[in-house]
Amino acid sequence: MLQSSGQGDGPSTSGSEQASSYVGQIVAPGDIVLDLTQAGKLVRIGGGLQQDGTSLVVTKAGRLRHTKPSKYWVEGSQRRYVPAVEDVVVGVVVERYAEHLVIDIGGPVTALLPALAFEGATRRNKPNLNIGDSVYARVTSTSRDTEPTLACHDASGRAAGFGPLAKGYLFQCSTGLARTLLSRPTCAVLEALGGGLSFELAVGMNGKVWVDAASAAITVLVANAIINSEFLSPTQAKIMVKSLLKQVQQP
């Protein structure tokens, strides 16, 4: 048994070998998807589920998913970002203190970025970030009651691409789209854009996306292409990017 983290991403005792009959179906809050008394070992539960006595109850709408041996979760779309450890995020500095920065990452509460959580930072040599600056960081801890903490270095202390994001343009997209943008292999829209243009991009799991390119026109184009791609199939996305590229390339 492990402890539960903020989102109830924890385990549950008992359970059954037989999967719930609701797996793959769309479920709504309050639905009882599994009777835990029907024998079984350990059932692991993820987001959108909660144990109530001997029942497994849905708390968020979505599709019930199941992986063997016995992990259940509800796959839904939550637009509001809820931080999880090791997520990469893009945030904006909202407050500055001697020891730490307060960063808005669009979550339920603001995050805390210690002034020393940068590659090579010391008490004397801290990065100079001001209110309103963007930063690309990694979530290092979350807890229900304290702010999530961030770091601008990887586990070994290297910058690894994290850090302040100078200039550029920051925009918001859905967390679902952000996930697509971050997925491997590279999603269609980014591949298409990358084929024709050169730009810098930082995508946070929190749906904040930062773009910088040589000209404002290209920056705006990239941003628009990304936002437009949300409800398009890969083929549609490629066509959309192509037509956008044509517009810029024509004098």
Add this chain to the structure above:
Amino acid sequence: MSSQGSLRKDGRTFNQLRGMVCDRGLLHRADGSAKWSQDGTSVLVGVYGPKNMPPKREDPEKAVLEVLWKPKSGIQGPEEREAEIILRRTLEAVVLAPLFPRAGISVVVQVIHDDGSLLSCAINAACAALVDAGIPMTGLLASVTIALAKRDDGAGGGAHLQLDPTREEQDGAQATVCLALETTPKAATSNGSVEGEAVVTSTTRGAMAIEEYLEALDRCRMASRTINAFARLSLDKAQRRLELPGT
């Protein structure tokens, strides 16, 4: 009131709800939204959060729910202020607020048109919007208003119960009852209750016999199942639409 046999002015039977429409995710800047219409009555609800709260208003043990009720036009009056409070306490019955300590969840209600049964329409809309926002909840709610039409003199018999009344029916009624009910979930276990859907919220206007109230409650229970079935259908549709690209 209704001269043609057992039909109402708009052609409905006494026990018939108006046509429902629910659109989810209309507001792009909100974390969740839903527009719920019952023919002429229509409410748009946006949900924002869980989000940062000013330290003065936060609760260290749970998320704070706030409701803002915007009338169709003009500014908030005492009635709207009361509706705001009733709606908030109703939603508190289902929102799992302890999961987000110190955060806030805002529910913004915009009345688009009021042709009767407004509070019910707003509760249904708010519930759909919270689901759309992915706010963890213990279950779904369904709300129904019912009107007790004045007895026709000489006609004898009890008051007619008119489900989901229009503004005109509501204003002409001897009494109205607005209820928000828990819905019966899909269940893998068979320990369903036999008592029927329990009442989360009840407000009434006008005088009636206790028996009339209880009869109204039973009618509302039946109607709430229709509403719940509709809400789930609309949820299914919305979910499928979201899943379409990408996969």
Add this chain to the structure above:
Amino acid sequence: MGEENAVKTPGDILGRVSEYTSGRGTHVRGDHICASIVGQQSISAPAAGASDKAQLPVIEVINGKERSAVPETGSTVTAKVVRIDHRKATADILCVGLRAVTQKFTGIIRQQDVRATEIDKVEIATSFRPGDIVRAEVLSLGDARAYYLSTAKNELGVVFAKSPAGVRMVPVSWEKMQCPKTKVIELRKVAKT
């Protein structure tokens, strides 16, 4: 001036500074000791072994309202956690020993005062939650706003906590508590009972 146990009101002259020492519920105006609250007058013998000045009997005015218990260094208190951050937990002190306090006293449990061992590994978020009831010892008066509290003993720590489902959790070890309803396990610095 007054017979023992006479009821006095603010401003009433109780005696002269040359006759008595001014005690609780009194104040000095010129040469006189006057009542400052409504209550019964009481005269008690001077504290033994005190300085010359204290040789005079102490005159007091006492009202029926019970005086609040006040936390002192070393006393065991029961407090409710109201806020936590990465460095400390802030708590309202509810009781000193077995007595309730009627005034508001704030206590702070710093990261280094949570437990006795592996102090550097302590995380506040896995030790306390807002709403928890903790038993703690008063370390010092702290700053002007709060007492410093410590839970660094076996019998100190969380004595009562509710799960998110609103159910009283049961301790399963010295650092874990479980919700009987949802079976969720949460981390705490649990007090040994």
Add this chain to the structure above:
Amino acid sequence: MDSQLEAEAFKRIYPEEYFQRFLSEGTRPDGRPLGRARSTTIGFGAVSTADGSALVKIGSTTLLAGIKLEVMTPTAEAPDAGKIAATFEMPPLCSPDARPERRLEETSVVVQQVMNAIESAGLVNTKELLISTGKAAWVAYLDIYCLDADGSLLDAALLAAVAAFADLTLPPVRVNPEGHVLPVLSGAQGGNLRENGDASSEVVTVERRKLTLGAMPWAATIGLYKGHLIVDPTAEEEALLESTVTTILDEAGRLISLFKPGGITAVTTALIQDCVELTRHRARELKQILEESSQEDEDEGDESQ
């Protein structure tokens, strides 16, 4: 170890457990059985500057209601009726809770529900507030002040409103041809009213008169807590309750209101019937208290004359 704590200390640390200990023995922290309301008193005519007033106490919950009459021109839709306008005030002195937004919330709900009950029960026939059709009518401004907010405010506010209307006296007036309403100096009750009308005034009312009240609504708030039904909860109890149901009945047993504004427990039909039953009992009790108090009030009035 917990059992060694002082009662007061135990209550502060474990308020719910403290409450549950009482409930499990069928009683409450103030010694009442679960189904009993606190002792209730009504003082009529508490404020002489008002046209009707009442001081209501339910336990330590204390409310003062006053009605002031003002003349208005009736609306075109209802040329033969006056109207009632109500407010409910919770000045900061009524509660140690310093948060004004909490009080604001409570006041909006209470005033709406009190007006709803008065209208639904038909307590006041607004046509009785007419002075002269199309020209002049009374507006009864009902202002209810909460002086001590110790729970079940809606019950107390409605009782205070009903009692203030029972105490209300319409002063004698006359209307002159221009439609101006003038006070009438009538013998003994002249006081400092001054006669300043002319002889051509059309006298509409000569005597001071009381309203003929319709059905009186009686309210009982019932708190729900872990399956217990707690009648007339105090503020301390309200802070712990899962939800409340306020049932309002009139003398004929008609349901005037069943008000349950959300809360974390939902109620079944059986529970609603239990609440109605408890309210029936309380309604009889309140009716008797009102009658006895108004009898005493009259007796005192007779003695003083």
Add this chain to the structure above:
Amino acid sequence: MEYVSPEGLRLDGRRPKEVRQLKCELAVLHRADGSAYLEMGNTKVLATVYGPHEVSQRSQSLHDRALVHCEYSMATFSTGERRRRPKGDRRSVELSLVIRQSMEAAILTHLLPRTQIDIYVQVLQADGGTRAACINAATLALADAGVPMRDLVASCAAGYLNGTPLLDLNYVEDSAGGPDLTVALLPKAEKVTLLQMDSKLPLDTFEAVLGLAMDGCKAIAAHMRQALLEHTRKQAVVRGPVRL
């Protein structure tokens, strides 16, 4: 208009140097730390005290003494004309300040640093002399709350009509347009903490009126002291002997 009859009686039957009937009740509201209900003739006021407690707005906290906060308000039906006074209108701001300053003169604020004391005064029925009645009620509520004071504060008004100094004016006398002098006094120390007058008055008459008002204060102080003693004795009987 004749305010004093040839027989030397006023409109309400009092003699010129007579205060109205005073009635006080202590600890009338159980949720407050201290409360008092006071009637001066037909003027009825209710005062409650919360505190000393933590300062609600930290920035206002005083390190060397207690913060005294006072709010005065009037019920809409307390006067002849119904008036809805928005909170914070000019009269209530002024009166809140007057009451606060009078009380601050008596409270031993230096004994209660970094705390706050709230005084709320509500006028339920007004028939002249509300200012004085509010101050008297506030003193009693503070005494009931056990807030340490150097003395009670007693207040009374006096005026001058028909060539006669009149004590404790009622509404009709108050509205007659004559001078109205309100005095608040620490009676044991004989220190004036408040002196307010509108209209004008020859200096020698002023002294007579002031002297009358001060006499009124002393009479009222004696009455309030009596009420406090009786209340405390009653309490002692209820509670049993005081534990020392």
